Amino acid sequence: MSKWRDQAIALAGIFQASMLVERLAKTGSAPDEQLQTAVYSLFQVNPERVGDVFDGTDKLLPGLRVSRQLLRTRQHPEYTDCLRYALSILYLQRQLAKKPDLLAIIGSRLEKAQVQAEHFSLTHENVFSNLASIYTDTLSTFRFRIQVLGDFNFLQQQRIANQIRTMLFAGVRAATLWRQLGGSRLHLIFQRKKLLAATEQVIAELEQANM
Template sequence: MSNVWHNRTLALAGIIQALNSVQQIARQGNAPIDTVAASLASVFKMNPKSAEDVYGNIEGISVGLQVLNQQLNRKSYRTDPELLRYLTNIMYLEQRLKKRPRILAQIADQIKHIEPQTEEISPADPRIIARLADTYVNTISTLTPRIQIRGEETHLRQPENIERVRALLLAAIRSAVLWRQMGGTRLHLLFQGRQLLYETHTLLKRIPRAGAA
């Protein structure tokens, strides 16, 4: 049972990490490239050996775990209604997507064509991001309701930011697929917060502290 919750927590942190980067880009015009790269790399893990393998390692999902911890630990932190709204929308879109096998096949086909490039350049390279953004526009963006991103218009009008946001939303969907595959439901978010918080703490303890030998 613990392993099931371990995997669900990783998947949820994956969604949160991608959406947190979307928020940073929309509000500030940028997000840490290592965090963005880790989220985008998960898109190409179509046949992972484990849930952890989707993110490379626990360190790759560290930001998502930290933000998830804050959202679940309501005694110490304020919840972010905007982030939770994005999360709900992503999970709803994933539910709609699983009923569209043609679109799922189209996404898989496009990702397979992009993947060879990642052997030479980072998933966060603008060329990869542009192709992932196109994949999002041609597939998930055709579903309704479309996710409305809020932030500074100055940042949201920039073409490179638009592409990064779309690519990250695709990464969020990928983690939402993993969440569902691990048996995760919206009811778990409502009624199993303690279990998720416990697993989040357990996973965060496995991440080496900066500067530790």
């Protein structure tokens, strides 16, 4: 069960990042603690447990709930864009995995960004700007680009655009974790019940702990 549990947590990380992309694009804002979790995950290189990537599985409760909904129904009108971003992130991560040179650039630039984040804070404007530039210089160079839909007034603001790119970047980080744990798109089709059961169990444990 722990294999499915770990995959369920990583998948929730992808959905949570995707949800934040959608929210920022459509409303111009997102909960600071969720943005913080996403940025934190980008700097985790050798975590002991899967939940440690996100500074605790409890930080992924919003993503776990979206994951549960989509694993139950495969589609849900409320999460159409979120699902599209998640599938796009999985595809982009697969392309990145074939480019060791880009992975090396990302690794060294993230080290410098982490020093900056320690100096300012995880959700400081300068940190978002730096992380967005890493995304632009690496992941945005692929022929496949993720199309973000939302309110033009928000999308054209540099601060919000930087946050959106950072959330896409965090989604790719979660997708990398998902692949490392043996996750694949086929699992989303053929192992849905196992992933759903693991997701529901994690949610139940977290809700019990919060009572």
